[in-house]
Amino acid sequence: MTALLIRDLRLAVRAGGGFGLGLAFFLLVAVLVPLGVGPEGGTLGKIAPGILWVGALLSCLLSLDRIFALDFEDGSLDLLATSPLPMEGAVAVKALAHWLVTGLPLTLAAPVLGVLLYLPASGYGWLVVSLLIGTPALSVIGAFGAALTVGVKRGGLLLSLLVLPLYVPTLIFGAEVVKRGAAGMEIATPLALLAAITAGAAALLPFASAAAIRVNLR
Amino acid sequence: MEMRVSDLAVQRGGIVVLEGLSFTLPPGRALVLRGPNGVGKTTLLRTLAGLQPAVAGEVSIPAESLAYASHADGLKATLTVAENLAFWAAVYGTGLVEDALAGMNLRELRNRWAASLSAGQKRRLGLARLLVSGRPIWVLDEPTVSLDAASVALFAAVVRAHLAAGGSALLATHIDLGLDEAEVLDLTPFRATSRAARQDAGFQEAFL
Numbered sequence: 001m002t003a004l005l006i007r008d009l010r011l012a013v014r015a016g017g018g019f020g021l022g023l024a025f026f027l028l029v030a031v032l033v034p035l036g037v038g039p040e041g042g043t044l045g046k047i048a049p050g051i052l053w054v055g056a057l058l059s060c061l062l063s064l065d066r067i068f069a070l071d072f073e074d075g076s077l078d079l080l081a082t083s084p085l086p087m088e089g090a091v092a093v094k095a096l097a098h099w100l101v102t103g104l105p106l107t108l109a110a111p112v113l114g115v116l117l118y119l120p121a122s123g124y125g126w127l128v129v130s131l132l133i134g135t136p137a138l139s140v141i142g143a144f145g146a147a148l149t150v151g152v153k154r155g156g157l158l159l160s161l162l163v164l165p166l167y168v169p170t171l172i173f174g175a176e177v178v179k180r181g182a183a184g185m186e187i188a189t190p191l192a193l194l195a196a197i198t199a200g201a202a203a204l205l206p207f208a209s210a211a212a213i214r215v216n217l218r
Numbered sequence: 219m220e221m222r223v224s225d226l227a228v229q230r231g232g233i234v235v236l237e238g239l240s241f242t243l244p245p246g247r248a249l250v251l252r253g254p255n256g257v258g259k260t261t262l263l264r265t266l267a268g269l270q271p272a273v274a275g276e277v278s279i280p281a282e283s284l285a286y287a288s289h290a291d292g293l294k295a296t297l298t299v300a301e302n303l304a305f306w307a308a309v310y311g312t313g314l315v316e317d318a319l320a321g322m323n324l325r326e327l328r329n330r331w332a333a334s335l336s337a338g339q340k341r342r343l344g345l346a347r348l349l350v351s352g353r354p355i356w357v358l359d360e361p362t363v364s365l366d367a368a369s370v371a372l373f374a375a376v377v378r379a380h381l382a383a384g385g386s387a388l389l390a391t392h393i394d395l396g397l398d399e400a401e402v403l404d405l406t407p408f409r410a411t412s413r414a415a416r417q418d419a420g421f422q423e424a425f426l
Binding site: 003007017071074075079081082083218 | 285286295
């Protein structure tokens, strides 16, 4: 398991691995939105939580198809399936590796980009907390979508269509936490629901993903 | 560590391609599968490796004893030769990287990127994975593709050493490896003919 995690991280940071792709996209969104909306602090501050969460979600989506497609193309998915690693564990580890190279850097970069969007000072803590709790769900759900479309040629479009609706609850509750946090309101309910989605997805979806991969490898 | 197959039928794309296949592979023996393209060699090997279910019949393989090598080598281009092997050694829980590098004559290439290897060198690295797996039963799909004569001889020697150590090997290949102890199994007589089998498979496929 550790070996698979290290291999995936190593592949991600080496040439053509896709590390930084999501981060660069997130940066672009956060830089371009103020230019498009205009420099009025009040408006920007109001939409900042939503923009940051949508940006994080779309950057996660960018690299999803790489989770299994590359391993499928070069045959290592077949070999992993016949190796002593349980497929459920392999899927969970690959989702974790995806989160470490996309979700975690996004979470760490978000406060800096929040400045560009005039996010109210009280929102920064909740922005980091909500992304930290919510982005693992994006990776796990995305891994499930990637597992469903693994054998499909140019499956990226199908993958996006499958995964986007599943991302909606995370987006709503994540942005709600930041919005309420920035306004100084009670955040316990959306935060609990956000955490519940992540916990549920992480507990159940690796099994579904492993089953989907087994069917797709036939 | 004996592989036993009885009355096996396998399917590809919802069509039964082989049926009524029975053989035993005891330790120390190699079995070479022959047959024209499309007869179902790869499908049979994938079924035995557990990647797809059998349509009928029984396969008995001791748990945790099989190592499968497909057409594709499963190499990562941005990892070095040694890193590629070390990953599989960790997955199989063995520390046999050095032995495997020596066995497939890859020592001098150990720090090269897999991307910069020639096709034959990649194949040798793919086969070295079998050595790090430490598994007794090898199931190999066209192992000698893109190997030169010297590498084929090297590979034959590796297989022979594996057999001598009590392992066994099931190979689908068109080349004569010069393995005297290998039996040859021609799959042509096992081609699926019964109409019922085909229709049944198609029927089930419709509900998948």
